[in-house]
Amino acid sequence: EDQVTQSPEALRLQEGESSSLNCSYTVSGLRGLFWYRQDPGKGPEFLFTLYSAGEEKEKERLKATLTKKESFLHITAPKPEDSATYLCAVQDTGRRALTFGSGTRLQVQP
Amino acid sequence: DAGVIQSPRHEVTEMGQEVTLRCKPISGHDYLFWYRQTMMRGLELLIYFNNNVPIDDSGMPEDRFSAKMPNASFSTLKIQPSEPRDSAVYFCASSNRWEKLFFGSGTQLSVL
Numbered sequence: 017e018d019q020v021t022q023s024p025e026a027l028r029l030q031e032g033e034s035s036s037l038n039c040s041y042t043v044s045g046l047r048g049l050f051w052y053r054q055d056p057g058k059g060p061e062f063l064f065t066l067y068s069a070g071e072e073k074e075k076e077r078l079k080a081t082l083t084k085k086e087s088f089l090h091i092t093a094p095k096p097e098d099s100a101t102y103l104c105a106v107q108d109t110g111r112r113a114l115t116f117g118s119g120t121r122l123q124v125q126p
Numbered sequence: 127d128a129g130v131i132q133s134p135r136h137e138v139t140e141m142g143q144e145v146t147l148r149c150k151p152i153s154g155h156d157y158l159f160w161y162r163q164t165m166m167r168g169l170e171l172l173i174y175f176n177n178n179v180p181i182d183d184s185g186m187p188e189d190r191f192s193a194k195m196p197n198a199s200f201s202t203l204k205i206q207p208s209e210p211r212d213s214a215v216y217f218c219a220s221s222n223r224w225e226k227l228f229f230g231s232g233t234q235l236s237v238l
Binding site: 057062065105112113116117118119 | 168
């Protein structure tokens, strides 16, 4: 059974204070690993897809990386508008649907 | 495009009542997913359709839950009878590629 574990559960940063979120996963065969952002009262919004170990993707202050067992979402010089819950999900090669982690709630204070 | 549209946004009902949640996917998308989100269990897949056909319903909790997709532009998730433990946010998502899911804003269901 696919498993996704995210840490920390919650993270509070000062504006400009860089940090990383972790996503550890277990799958029989990885087709892809996904990062989503979720704002309160809204559905998750797609950020990145990573397909193989060593791959990196960047978008503004966010950079996602992937190894064979985990993924990191690096946040560089965050701003208050980066405050949200960040969700990690995996897709097994044998299954179309995504399995999500429980998320990391990020709060960036001005 | 208006995105994935779900209705209602909020639903409050009493235990034992029938609840119907509705979803309009993005036009042209051939996959539709129903997820449920709770604090305890996070986002869980309930069922998904491909070209209006149910493919995997292994996440449907029990026989009280049913889902239909009569055409490419409409799907329903029905709970009958509802129970307090069904209280959650229910999301619908659609896709025409295997990775990029577009989610609706969800239906907040409260069963008293």
